[in-house]
Amino acid sequence: MQSIVVENIVKTYCVKKTVVEALKEISFTVEKGEIFGIIGPDGAGKTSLFRILTTLLLADSGNASIDGFDVIKDYKQIRNRVGYMPGKFSLYQDLSVQENLEFFATIFNTSIEENYDLVKDIYQQIEPFKTRKAGQLSGGMKQKLALCCALIHKPSVLFLDEPTTGVDAVSRKEFWEMLHRLKLQGITILVSTPYMDEASLCDRVALIQKGEILSINTPKGITKDFKKPLWSVKANEMFRLMNAIKENTEVESCYPFGQYHHVVFISQENVKEKLEEIARKGNFTDFEVQLIEPNIEDCFMALMKE
Amino acid sequence: MNQFLIFVKKEWLHIWRDRRTLFILIWMPVVQILLYGFALTNEVKNAKIAIFDQSKDEATTAITNEISASRYFNLIKNVHSYKDIEATFREGKIRLAVVFPLGFRNDLLHTNHAQIQLIADATDPNTANMLTNYATAIINNYQQSITQNEKLPYTIKTQVRMLYNPELKGAYSFVPGVMALVLMLVCAMMTSISIVREKEIGTMEVILVSPLKPFRIIIAKTIPYLLVSMLNIASILLLSVFVLDVPIVGSLGLLIAESILFTVTSLSVGILISNTAKTQQTAQFTSLMSLFLPTLLFSGFLFPIENMPIPLQVISNIVPAKWYYIIIKSIMIKGLGFTAIWKETLILVGMTVILLSISIKNFKIRLS
Amino acid sequence: MQNEKVITAKELTKRFGSFTAVDKISFDVKKGEIFGFLGANGAGKTTAMRMLCGLSLPTSGAATVAGFDVYEQNELIKKNIGYMSQKFSLYEDLTIRENIKLYAGIYGLTDERIKEKTTMLLKDLHMEGEEKTLVRALPLGWKQKLAFSIAIVHDPAIVFLDEPTGGVDPITRREFWTLIYEASAKGITVFVTTHYMDEAEYCNRVSIMVDGRIDALDSPANLMKNHSAKSMDDVFLQLARKAVRKE
Numbered sequence: 001m002q003s004i005v006v007e008n009i010v011k012t013y014c015v016k017k018t019v020v021e022a023l024k025e026i027s028f029t030v031e032k033g034e035i036f037g038i039i040g041p042d043g044a045g046k047t048s049l050f051r052i053l054t055t056l057l058l059a060d061s062g063n064a065s066i067d068g069f070d071v072i073k074d075y076k077q078i079r080n081r082v083g084y085m086p087g088k089f090s091l092y093q094d095l096s097v098q099e100n101l102e103f104f105a106t107i108f109n110t111s112i113e114e115n116y117d118l119v120k121d122i123y124q125q126i127e128p129f130k131t132r133k134a135g136q137l138s139g140g141m142k143q144k145l146a147l148c149c150a151l152i153h154k155p156s157v158l159f160l161d162e163p164t165t166g167v168d169a170v171s172r173k174e175f176w177e178m179l180h181r182l183k184l185q186g187i188t189i190l191v192s193t194p195y196m197d198e199a200s201l202c203d204r205v206a207l208i209q210k211g212e213i214l215s216i217n218t219p220k221g222i223t224k225d226f227k228k229p230l231w232s233v234k235a236n237e238m239f240r241l242m243n244a245i246k247e248n249t250e251v252e253s254c255y256p257f258g259q260y261h262h263v264v265f266i267s268q269e270n271v272k273e274k275l276e277e278i279a280r281k282g283n284f285t286d287f288e289v290q291l292i293e294p295n296i297e298d299c300f301m302a303l304m305k306e
Numbered sequence: 307m308n309q310f311l312i313f314v315k316k317e318w319l320h321i322w323r324d325r326r327t328l329f330i331l332i333w334m335p336v337v338q339i340l341l342y343g344f345a346l347t348n349e350v351k352n353a354k355i356a357i358f359d360q361s362k363d364e365a366t367t368a369i370t371n372e373i374s375a376s377r378y379f380n381l382i383k384n385v386h387s388y389k390d391i392e393a394t395f396r397e398g399k400i401r402l403a404v405v406f407p408l409g410f411r412n413d414l415l416h417t418n419h420a421q422i423q424l425i426a427d428a429t430d431p432n433t434a435n436m437l438t439n440y441a442t443a444i445i446n447n448y449q450q451s452i453t454q455n456e457k458l459p460y461t462i463k464t465q466v467r468m469l470y471n472p473e474l475k476g477a478y479s480f481v482p483g484v485m486a487l488v489l490m491l492v493c494a495m496m497t498s499i500s501i502v503r504e505k506e507i508g509t510m511e512v513i514l515v516s517p518l519k520p521f522r523i524i525i526a527k528t529i530p531y532l533l534v535s536m537l538n539i540a541s542i543l544l545l546s547v548f549v550l551d552v553p554i555v556g557s558l559g560l561l562i563a564e565s566i567l568f569t570v571t572s573l574s575v576g577i578l579i580s581n582t583a584k585t586q587q588t589a590q591f592t593s594l595m596s597l598f599l600p601t602l603l604f605s606g607f608l609f610p611i612e613n614m615p616i617p618l619q620v621i622s623n624i625v626p627a628k629w630y631y632i633i634i635k636s637i638m639i640k641g642l643g644f645t646a647i648w649k650e651t652l653i654l655v656g657m658t659v660i661l662l663s664i665s666i667k668n669f670k671i672r673l674s
Numbered sequence: 675m676q677n678e679k680v681i682t683a684k685e686l687t688k689r690f691g692s693f694t695a696v697d698k699i700s701f702d703v704k705k706g707e708i709f710g711f712l713g714a715n716g717a718g719k720t721t722a723m724r725m726l727c728g729l730s731l732p733t734s735g736a737a738t739v740a741g742f743d744v745y746e747q748n749e750l751i752k753k754n755i756g757y758m759s760q761k762f763s764l765y766e767d768l769t770i771r772e773n774i775k776l777y778a779g780i781y782g783l784t785d786e787r788i789k790e791k792t793t794m795l796l797k798d799l800h801m802e803g804e805e806k807t808l809v810r811a812l813p814l815g816w817k818q819k820l821a822f823s824i825a826i827v828h829d830p831a832i833v834f835l836d837e838p839t840g841g842v843d844p845i846t847r848r849e850f851w852t853l854i855y856e857a858s859a860k861g862i863t864v865f866v867t868t869h870y871m872d873e874a875e876y877c878n879r880v881s882i883m884v885d886g887r888i889d890a891l892d893s894p895a896n897l898m899k900n901h902s903a904k905s906m907d908d909v910f911l912q913l914a915r916k917a918v919r920k921e
Contacts, residue, residue: 040843041814041815041841041842041843041844041846042814042840042841042842043813043814044843051511054511054515055515055672056511056514056515056672057672058672076517079514079515079516079517080517082515084511084512084515085512086508086511086512087508088507088508089507089508089509089511089512090507090508090509091507091509092316092320092507092509093507094319094320094323094324095316095319095320095323099316099319102312103312103313103316104512104516106308106309106312107309107312107313107513107516107517107518108516108517109308109309109517138715138716139715140714140715149512150512165840165841166837166840166869167715167869168713168714168715168869168914169714169869169870169871169907169910169911169914170714170910170911170914170915170917171714171715172869173911194840194841194842195870196844197872197907209843238855239852239855239856239858239859240859242852242855255844255845255848256848256851256852256855256876257872257875258872258873258874258875258876258894258906259875259876259894259895297844297872300843300844301844301845301848304843304844304845305845
């Protein structure tokens with residue numbers, strides 16, 4: 001069964017007489033119980049998409065439905081059955097952890113006790129601080145509390161708009177573990193993130209850039225689609241190495257990737273030798289070169305250039 | 307219902323935990339009342355006066371001496387014509403002029419009826435009122451003293467003329483004025499800020515997605531501020547009755563009912579502002595500019611509306627505070643009943659209904 | 675890379691009452707180095723960075739930045755460093771040129787030098803002809819690159835970057851790192867804090883703070899080797915999970 005169906009959604013804004021297209025005919029579907037990632041940088045249209053799907057914004061054209069309910073006609077039913085964590089969501093800073101949760105439980109016509117099972121895992125981690133004001137929690141804990149608040153009415157679909165932005169690596173990891181446990185309970189999760197490395201944690205992802213979907217696939221499927229061999233190189237002077245590689249006319253792209261540069265050539269003959277030649281000519285030391293599997297970020301950049 | 311109650315509770319917690327704002331909300335009216343009250347009861351000393359003595363006889367000299375000897379007055383000029391009086395007033399040199407008519411003593415002795423005219427600068431009505439009272443008291447004293455000796459019923463009649471503000475509106479008027487001001491500020495500004503704050507921190511999105519009806523969100527948001535306003539009305543009334551001796555002549559029940567009506571008007575204005583404002587600063591600024599200043603200027607509390615140019619008088623009609631001010635003054639000071647203020651009440655009810663329906667209709671169930 | 679030390683910290687400590695935010699951290703940063711400063715929320719990164727920028731006095735310990743003492747010469751430190759964060763960087767309602775002029779002016783560059791720098795900077799960023807565009811109208815990636823260029827417009831000895839590249843697309847992010855490499859090649863030391871471990875891998879050396887202490891300090895490659903980890907993410911998780919204090 002399909003939880004989320006999006007068909008040709010268009011959304012434009014008028015900013016000072018210029019029309020900005022936030023979403024250009026976006027279409028995708030999300031199966032029940034799937035973790036679907038919307039991956040793209042700021043300004044790609046992620047938030048507009050989330051707001052349209054949570055009935056907070058009207059699209060210019062196109063259709064969308066959640067659990068079979070139309071986002072425009074049946075917005076009341078949708079509001080009853082979705083959980084939503086907006087991007088800049090920061091809870092009520094002056095209310096305690098428990099007061100926040102109680103508030104959100106009650107306005108969704110339920111109580112903490114009624115759905116405690118669902119949030120138990122997460123809530124137990126913040127329970128020791130339940131009398132503390134939300135404003136005094138760390139980023140990771142705030143995020144857990146926000147997730148509890150979005151879950152407390154047992155939604156069938158969960159919308160998480162950039163839940164991990166600005167949160168440290170440990171909390172992010174824990175957060176994704178929580179999402180995977182929620183998936184086991186049959187909750188459909190649509191999550192957006194600007195961080196490419198989080199793509200591999202989703203069942204399927206849509207890469208989105210400037211309001212357009214570049215690709216929809218499983219994370220593995222996306223990296224498989226990367227057409228040309230990808231080489232990773234390293235030497236003692238990385239910046240000079242990059243300039244040296246970019247000077248070569250046969251190089252299609254060269255991007256720094258942490259301690260390595262990822263290089264793609266236009267034609268694929270003797271690439272390793274050509275790279276070694278560049279290193280020799282430039283008197284680089286500690287030169288390493290190897291053929292590697294591309295990651296999502298490599299793919300995203302390749303798709304951006306298409 | 308539960309949904310609604312927890313929302314009210316949450317709003318209340320916001321107010322309760324923001325101690326600094328709460329402190330200001332509760333003390334602002336008290337301080338304002340005391341400030342105005344103090345200014346009003348403050349004695350006037352050494353007010354500059356002029357005397358126009360047309361008879362220059364024994365009696366007028368005696369009274370003049372009494373007046374200039376008093377610590378309230380400081381005689382700075384003897385003038386010789388009415389024109390002169392006006393000129394001196396215009397220059398702002400004096401606040402009161404005493405005019406003795408020709409043949410004052412003769413009138414007093416032979417017809418037992420003499421007149422003195424007191425002319426006061428009533429741009430500051432309170433002071434004007436006080437000065438004429440002092441002067442009248444001195445003249446009465448003199449009258450008593452000659453009556454004691456002569457056993458004849460001489461009477462001197464002081465004729466008071468108030469310049470610029472003939473009806474002397476303004477006395478005690480600050481109490482209803484402050485009530486209007488405080489209610490406008492607390493209700494409109496605080497409500498609009500609290501709604502806009504939820505937009506800013508992103509909770510509004512979640513609340514909108516919840517099954518809670520927009521209408522209820524609005525009502526729940528306003529209830530705590532309604533309570534705070536009631537508290538303010540109570541503190542203002544208690545202070546004015548027991549500290550400032552400004553009596554409540556009319557019905558207390560009616561007074562409170564009308565105040566609740568005005569509170570609802572102010573709350574609807576607040577909601578209306580929050581519909582358009584995107585940041586807390588905008589909400590605050592809009593409230594101040596569109597409510598505080600008009601209330602101050604057009605309610606008739608500081609500046610008499612009758613003396614304004616016609617266009618401003620027309621504008622003043624759309625300021626709810628003006629009607630509230632008229633109502634409260636009628637009940638509190640003149641002691642009038644509902645029959646006297648039903649028109650103003652009706653206008654206020656009309657305004658409230660219009661504002662409330664616009665703001666609830668415009669309260670968006672979606673973003674932007 | 676030269677061996678001149680641009681930042682030295684010795685047992686640098688900051689206490690707030692009974693709470694020790696930064697606990698005797700010692701490290702050196704060399705001229706032209708790209709130094710990653712990592713740690714979980716609440717590990718003490720921000721406090722440590724504030725001390726180094728001359729914004730907050732240490733409780734004990736010693737530190738010099740660009741050769742100046744953090745206790746005595748914090749005004750001189752401020753003159754010799756650049757600072758950029760994701761949250762605050764440029765004035766949105768000023769044009770590109772006005773922003774450059776403003777910051778360069780704050781650091782006391784002469785008018786002539788400002789003109790020269792503006793031309794150079796716009797050329798480097800391929801933004802020629804855009805100098806009259808309001809910063810508000812620029813895409814996020816451009817803003818960040820511009821903000822970085824402006825942060826080093828006065829040729830500081832060190833530039834502090836506080837989570838500089840959140841939310842930009844991968845290509846722009848790399849262009850941004852290219853700018854950082856260029857600055858480093860010119861001898862400007864780059865001190866970066868970030869939550870994102872792939873970003874840490876761009877650094878020459880990385881320190882990881884846990885509970886106010888520096889628990890690890892080495893090149894990313896060595897850190898991974900020593901912790902038998904596949905990525906910096908693993909290294910970080912191993913170390914950060916040992917943390918006792920929560921915020």
